[in-house]
Amino acid sequence: MSSEVSSTETSDLSVTYSAAKDVDPKDLAELISFLPCETPDAWVEVALQRQDILLINHAYLEKCAARTALNMMFTYPDKPDLQRKMSRLAREELVHYEQVIKIINKRGLTYRGLKPSRYAGLMNVEIRKPSDERLTDSLIVGALIEARSCERFAKIAPHLDPELTKFYTSLLRSEARHYKDYLTLAQGYSKTPIDDRIKHFCAIEKQAIESEDDQFRFHSGVPSEKLTRPAYPKDS
Numbered sequence: 731m732s733s734e735v736s737s738t739e740t741s742d743l744s745v746t747y748s749a750a751k752d753v754d755p756k757d758l759a760e761l762i763s764f765l766p767c768e769t770p771d772a773w774v775e776v777a778l779q780r781q782d783i784l785l786i787n788h789a790y791l792e793k794c795a796a797r798t799a800l801n802m803m804f805t806y807p808d809k810p811d812l813q814r815k816m817s818r819l820a821r822e823e824l825v826h827y828e829q830v831i832k833i834i835n836k837r838g839l840t841y842r843g844l845k846p847s848r849y850a851g852l853m854n855v856e857i858r859k860p861s862d863e864r865l866t867d868s869l870i871v872g873a874l875i876e877a878r879s880c881e882r883f884a885k886i887a888p889h890l891d892p893e894l895t896k897f898y899t900s901l902l903r904s905e906a907r908h909y910k911d912y913l914t915l916a917q918g919y920s921k922t923p924i925d926d927r928i929k930h931f932c933a934i935e936k937q938a939i940e941s942e943d944d945q946f947r948f949h950s951g952v953p954s955e956k957l958t959r960p961a962y963p964k965d966s
């Protein structure tokens with residue numbers, strides 16, 4: 731959880747996340763150390779076999795990210811720093827959405843609604859109700875989702891075809907900043923230390939990432955045996 735990162739950790743990360751050349755290694759190391767665990771290799775293996783679902787779900791998640799930012803702006807109109815950061819973030823997420831859709835169309839795929847993963851819901855149910863607490867918790871959850879997305883882009887990018895490698899690598903810089911924006915706002919607006927809440931949400935996030943999951947999505951957990959059976963439909 732510490733933001734202090736040693737140079738040894740930084741150089742090790744440059745091997746695992748070799749696609750992240752556009753991001754300052756210190757920023758990436760800080761983001762990785764914020765996350766409670768690394769994406770399991772088993773998720774990467776299944777993601778490479780299900781790139782259609784990966785792209786379609788990715789497009790959906792970019793829209794969700796824009797919606798979350800806009801909702802924040804409407805819920806907290808009296809917070810100028812939040813308004814500024816969330817406005818820029820929402821615009822960037824919609825640009826990402828358009829970029830993914832372009833790739834989806836170019837590949838002859840059809841964007842469609844898919845059942846969402848369990849990931850965000852597991853954290854969202856833990857967000858406290860009173861306004862101040864809700865703001866802190868929502869911003870921490872936002873930071874975790876952005877950080878995980880960035881980590882997954884960095885982890886999978888080197889294994890993809892040149893077009894997707896280039897695209898996912900290009901997303902790293904903004905996603906790393908989004909994570910930081912959410913975390914900075916959480917720290918800035920909370921009247922009390924937020925370390926315990928970060929720990930609380932990290933524990934849930936770790937469970938979602940490291941436990942078995944019967945569904946494959948961008949934020950899904952360790953693929954269950956059911957998902958790796960040859961007969962399992964690759965398009966669901």
Ligand SMILES: [Fe+2]
Nearest residue numbers: 792795823826
């Ligand atoms: Fe994005």
Ligand SMILES: [Fe+2]
Nearest residue numbers: 795876905908
């Ligand atoms: Fe983002």
